[in-house]
Amino acid sequence: MDGPVRFAIVGTGWRTRFMLRLAAMAPEVLEPVAIVGRSPGRAHDALRETRAAAAPFSAHLHDHLPVDGLEQALSLRPDFVVVAVPWEASPGVIRSVVEAGVPVLAETPPAPDLDGMRSLWASVGSSGLVQVAEQYTRMPGHAARIALLERGVIGAPHTVEVSSTHLYHAVSLIRTMLGAGSPVTGAGVRVNARTFTAPMVDPLTPDGWVGRGAGEEAAVPGGAVAVPPAEPRTTTIATLDLGDGRFGLYDFVDNQWWNPYLHRRIVIRGSHGEIAADSVLRMTADGPVAGRLEHRRTGVDLNLEGNALWHTSFDGSVVYRNAWHGSRMSEDDLAVAQILLDTGRWARGEGPEPYPLAQGLWDHALSLAIVKSAHSGADAVVADEPWG
Known part of the structure; x- marks a missing residue:
């Protein structure tokens, strides 16, 4: 590829730290350009804690990564944006990034429930800009x-x-x-x-x-x-x-x-x-x-x-x-690093979709059916969803 994959991350939880650590271990391939948190302090905390966990690779994690909001992150022209926020907040952030015309890699699951998934699909499904970070x-x-x-x-x-x-x-x-x-x-x-x-x-x-x-x-x-x-x-x-x-x-x-x-x-x-x-x-x-x-x-x-x-x-x-x-x-590290790389290739037009939104929605819809059936003691059926 022509330079490393460049990505911004929205969110400051353990998944963000996970991806920052991998980028520090493979800086020639993965380059984080921004971290967006609910506050600058949370983004700086995520960076500091990752540096401590990623030694001796932490020199590749730079002080400029925490930025003031999504707009500033998008101005850095990342290949794609990772949305790694709580389930209930994820659809809103995904919509904002898609509205800016930037590809998205959404952490699993991309919405909390069936109503949220249907609404998300109605607003961004036809864009072709959303992938899901399903690494297994x-x-x-x-x-x-x-x-x-x-x-x-x-x-x-x-x-x-x-x-x-x-x-x-x-x-x-x-x-x-x-x-x-x-x-x-x-x-x-x-x-x-x-x-x-x-x-x-x-x-x-x-x-x-x-x-x-x-x-x-x-x-x-x-x-x-x-x-x-x-x-x-x-x-x-x-x-x-x-x-x-x-x-x-x-x-x-x-x-x-x-x-x-x-x-x-x-x-x-x-x-x-x-x-x-x-x-x-x-x-x-x-x-x-x-x-x-x-x-x-x-x-x-x-x-x-x-x-x-x-x-x-x-x-x-x-x-x-x-x-x-x-x-x-580790092997789980390899899987996450690979889907980041595959998403970058797709965003640059150099590879296929790594895991389209429709696939991630099927996964979560069927997993919700497992939970529903286990709680009710009756069969649950998943059929005729809009992403089909």
Whole structure:
């Protein structure tokens, strides 16, 4: 590209700090030009806290980033604007940026409820200027699995089971892997959800180990581990009937993102095989064949190339290549950095839409149906929405 992607951010919460940190780690590719907060002090706080968390990369975060309002941010001519504000405020900010003719990357979800989504679509849907920052399909493992699906390795996919992340993120994986870009046809998508509560150990939260300060390990003298008591935790199970034989199974436990003793599970079943995590079983002319996604990771044992994921291969062919391997980013970091880069390419007319607004609205509408069905004990149906 001709220079790094240039973006402004509206909002000063943890998502803003996340993206600023990534920009500091890859300044040759990602360049924040402005931070807009509800007050100058909040924007300066976000910058200061990110600098502390992003050392030794913080030299790339400049004092001029906090600006006085959206108008000043737009005057800096960013390629696009990230809207990372609370759900209820997001539609208004998106509309303001679109009215200025500037592309938008809206954090998930772009509106709080169905009425808000319908109103947002009515005002900006036809502009073609709004994308959604849904990163999960760009995580290395998921990106590699999607590449196998695109190659037809297991035939036509019809079932996806996800147990790792919640609501719209999980729904986006289900829809993308099933090729269900616009899932509502005919009778719509029927969602059936139930909840179950049982005692579970939940030792790690965003604030750190339970009973310890943030960043402290849960170790006690002698090398043992301080195990907290089991507490009630809720599991939500949902089925999504997307039509044409396509089916999604959603399984999420409270705080599953952080709980270190819960597995992350994904199974994709197709007409000629199945992918379970990194294992692949498929039917070929030579009979049933087993294979694996293999991840080349450096920095292991005597390897001195640095600690990084370089690529993922299947049957001797690379299906995912990490373009950020020198950055020291985690896998979730890689996914967010990639959607920022892809949005910049799209905004410059150099690449396809990364995740259009209609897709983000489907994700959230279906996730709201999961919540509704779980609370009511009855099926919920999503059909005939305007973004269809």
